[in-house]
Amino acid sequence: MAGLKKLFDExxxxxxxxxxxxxxxxxxxxxxxxxxxxxxxxxxxxxxSLNPVHSLTSLFRQDLTGGSIKKVEGAENLYAIEVxxxxxxxxYKENIAKRIREFMKWADIPIDPQPFVDIATTNPAFQESAMFDKMMDIVLEEGQNFDKIVFDTAAVANAVRLIGLSKIYGLWLQRMIKSREEALSLRVKLSFRKEKVMEEIKKDPLxxxxxxxxxxxxxxxxxxxNKDETAFFFVTLPLSLPIxxxxxxxKMVTAYDIPVGGVIVNQIIPKAVAxxxxxxxxxxxYEQQLHYMKIIQDDLGDLVVSYIPTYESEVVGVDMVRKVAEDMISYIPDFMDELS
Ligand SMILES: Nc1ncnc2c1ncn2[C@@H]1O[C@H](COP(=O)(O)OP(=O)(O)OP(=O)(O)O)[C@@H](O)[C@H]1O
Ligand SMILES: [Mg+2]
Structure with a gap:
C-alpha cells in the first residue's frame, strides 16, 4: 500500500x-x-471541474454539463459540477461592469464608464480571476454542504499563483480600503450637510x-x-517532462506555503505485462520506465503517495473510476525491488 490511505487517515x-x-x-x-x-x-x-472542456461528462459518460451540481449515477454520495x-x-464581467457604473454614478464622475469597464474586463488574466472567484465561491458555499470537495483544474499553476498572490491582494485591498476611507472622510469634512454625506458613504458600492x-x-x-483541510496532489508519468x-x-507551492498532499505516479507498466x-x-x-521510476524515487521519494497502472483501455465509466480509486489506494508496482 502506498501512502494515500495513510494520509487520508491522518x-x-x-x-x-x-x-x-x-x-x-x-x-x-x-x-x-x-x-x-x-x-x-x-x-x-x-x-x-474548472476545465474549459467537459472532462467529467466524458469521464463518467453522463451529462454533467450545465454548471450546476448533479448526482453521479451509479456512485453513492458522489456529486459533480462542470463549471x-x-x-x-x-x-463576472457583467458584475464588474455594473459595479464600475454604480460607482461612477455614486461618485458623480460624469464620464463614460465604458473604457474603464473594458480595461477591467479584457485583460489577459481576467478569465483566470473569474475562475478563481468561482473556485472561492465553491469553497465557501459548497464547503458547507459537502464533506469533501475535489477540484479538477487544468490551471493549477494559476490557482496556486492566485492563492499565493492573495496575500498581496489582501494587502492591496487593505490599502484600497484605507484610501477609500480617507477620501470619504474628506468628503464629509468638505460638506455642509454631513448627515446626508454619511448616509451616502454607507452606500458607497466600491x-x-x-x-x-x-x-x-x-x-x-x-x-x-490549512494543512489539515487542504492538499494539492501532483500527477506525473514515469517520463522526464511530467516529472x-x-x-x-x-517548488512553487511550497514557496507559497500551500499544503502538498503528495505525488501520484500514473500509467505504470507492470513487470508482469512487460x-x-x-x-x-x-x-x-518498460525499460525506460525503470530509469524514470528510479529518478522519481531518488528525487521525490517520500512524496509519492500513490501509483496507478496502465489500463488496457482509457478510463471511462463509473466502473473504471472505481478501479482507479481502488488502485490509487492499494496498487504497488511489481518491480520496486529492482530500482535500488
Ligand atoms: N492509467 C491509465 N490507463 C489508461 N488510460 C489512462 C490512464 N491514465 C489516463 N488515461 C487516459 O489518458 C487520458 C488523459 O487522462 P486525464 O484526462 O485524466 O488527464 P488530464 O491530466 O486530466 O488531461 P488534461 O490536461 O487534458 O486535463 C484519458 O483519456 C484517460 O482515460
Ligand atoms: Mg483533465
Missing part, C-alpha cells in the same frame, strides 16, 4: 483537494479516483465591494493554506 478533516500536473498526465482520473474513494467511504463528495467557463466569465472581497480572500486563503513539471509545481508482451515498443517503454 487527515480526517481534509476537505479541499486539488490535482495538478502537465497536460494529459491523468489529473482528471486521479481527482475522480480520490473523489470516488471518499464517496464510497460514506463521505458526501463533490467533484468540481461553464463562458457563463462564469460573462457573469467600499462595500472592497470589504467583502477582502473578507472572502482572507477566509478562503486561510482554508486553502520536471511536478518538481516545478512542488514480461509477457511480444511488443518491442512495450518492452522499451
Amino acid at each position: 487527515k480526517p478533516n481534509l476537505r479541499f483537494i486539488f490535482t495538478g500536473g502537465k497536460g494529459g498526465v491523468g489529473k482528471t482520473i486521479s481527482a475522480a479516483g480520490i473523489a470516488y474513494h471518499y464517496a464510497s467511504d460514506g463521505k458526501k463528495t463533490l467533484l468540481a 461553464e467557463i463562458d457563463d462564469v466569465v460573462q457573469r 467600499m462595500a465591494d472592497l470589504i467583502s472581497l477582502h473578507e472572502k480572500f482572507t477566509k478562503v486563503r486561510g482554508m486553502l493554506l 520536471a513539471v511536478v518538481k516545478r509545481f512542488i 514480461g509477457k508482451t511480444t511488443s518491442e515498443y512495450v518492452k522499451n517503454q
Whole structure:
C-alpha cells in the first residue's frame, strides 16, 4: 500500500483537494479516483471541474454539463459540477461592469464608464480571476454542504499563483480600503450637510465591494493554506517532462506555503505485462520506465503517495473510476525491488 490511505487517515478533516500536473498526465482520473474513494467511504463528495472542456461528462459518460451540481449515477454520495467557463466569465464581467457604473454614478464622475469597464474586463488574466472567484465561491458555499470537495483544474499553476498572490491582494485591498476611507472622510469634512454625506458613504458600492472581497480572500486563503483541510496532489508519468513539471509545481507551492498532499505516479507498466508482451515498443517503454521510476524515487521519494497502472483501455465509466480509486489506494508496482 502506498501512502494515500495513510494520509487520508491522518487527515480526517481534509476537505479541499486539488490535482495538478502537465497536460494529459491523468489529473482528471486521479481527482475522480480520490473523489470516488471518499464517496464510497460514506463521505458526501463533490467533484468540481474548472476545465474549459467537459472532462467529467466524458469521464463518467453522463451529462454533467450545465454548471450546476448533479448526482453521479451509479456512485453513492458522489456529486459533480462542470463549471461553464463562458457563463462564469460573462457573469463576472457583467458584475464588474455594473459595479464600475454604480460607482461612477455614486461618485458623480460624469464620464463614460465604458473604457474603464473594458480595461477591467479584457485583460489577459481576467478569465483566470473569474475562475478563481468561482473556485472561492465553491469553497465557501459548497464547503458547507459537502464533506469533501475535489477540484479538477487544468490551471493549477494559476490557482496556486492566485492563492499565493492573495496575500498581496489582501494587502492591496487593505490599502484600497484605507484610501477609500480617507477620501470619504474628506468628503464629509468638505460638506455642509454631513448627515446626508454619511448616509451616502454607507452606500458607497466600491467600499462595500472592497470589504467583502477582502473578507472572502482572507477566509478562503486561510482554508486553502490549512494543512489539515487542504492538499494539492501532483500527477506525473514515469517520463522526464511530467516529472520536471511536478518538481516545478512542488517548488512553487511550497514557496507559497500551500499544503502538498503528495505525488501520484500514473500509467505504470507492470513487470508482469512487460514480461509477457511480444511488443518491442512495450518492452522499451518498460525499460525506460525503470530509469524514470528510479529518478522519481531518488528525487521525490517520500512524496509519492500513490501509483496507478496502465489500463488496457482509457478510463471511462463509473466502473473504471472505481478501479482507479481502488488502485490509487492499494496498487504497488511489481518491480520496486529492482530500482535500488
Ligand atoms: N492509467 C491509465 N490507463 C489508461 N488510460 C489512462 C490512464 N491514465 C489516463 N488515461 C487516459 O489518458 C487520458 C488523459 O487522462 P486525464 O484526462 O485524466 O488527464 P488530464 O491530466 O486530466 O488531461 P488534461 O490536461 O487534458 O486535463 C484519458 O483519456 C484517460 O482515460
Ligand atoms: Mg483533465
